[in-house]
Amino acid sequence: xxxxxxxxxxxxxxxxxxxxxxxxxxxxxxxxxxxxxxxxxxxxxxxxxxxxxxxxxxxxxxxxxxxxxxxxxxxxxxxxxxxxxxxxxxxxxxxxxxxxxxxxxxxxxxxxxxxxxxxxxxxxxxxxxxxxxx
Numbered sequence: 643x644x645x646x647x648x649x650x651x652x653x654x655x656x657x658x659x660x661x662x663x664x665x666x667x668x669x670x671x672x673x674x675x676x677x678x679x680x681x682x683x684x685x686x687x688x689x690x691x692x693x694x695x696x697x698x699x700x701x702x703x704x705x706x707x708x709x710x711x712x713x714x715x716x717x718x719x720x721x722x723x724x725x726x727x728x729x730x731x732x733x734x735x736x737x738x739x740x741x742x743x744x745x746x747x748x749x750x751x752x753x754x755x756x757x758x759x760x761x762x763x764x765x766x767x768x769x770x771x772x773x774x775x776x
Contacts, residue, residue, distance in 0.1 A: 703751070706744035709737040710756050717759035720766050728776040731767045738763060 716734045719726070726734075738760050745753040770776045 702744060703748075706741050706748075706751065709741040709744075712737045713741060713756045713759050713763065717762050720762060731763070731770075731776065734763055735767065 712734060716726075716730075716737075738756075741756060742760070745751055767776070
């Protein structure tokens with residue numbers, strides 16, 4: 643039964659056998675139940691929102707860890723004399739940015755792993771650009 647049908651049924655019933663006061667009390671009770679139902683929906687939405695925030699935080703952390711892995715591997719390759727294209731350098735510089743931004747917004751996240759590697763990648767990139775090798 644739709645809400646409209648329910649209201650019509652109640653109105654007909656009230657007119658036929660109940661007082662106006664009973665009708666008013668019924669409607670108040672009905673709105674209170676609906677209000678509680680809406681409050682339940684709001685609570686559920688808040689729970690889902692919290693879960694989405696937690697998931698977003700996990701994804702961001704995983705991206706930072708992956709960027710850190712890329713940075714360390716790339717720095718090791720540079721130390722071992724592996725040559726790379728300018729595009730690959732730029733991708734690694736993007737990883738450096740992602741990692742640094744995550745560390746800035748998450749001070750509890752360990753950041754000391756890549757400080758030297760970041761510097762090495764950036765200095766090597768600048769040197770190769772100056773030498774015209776990229």
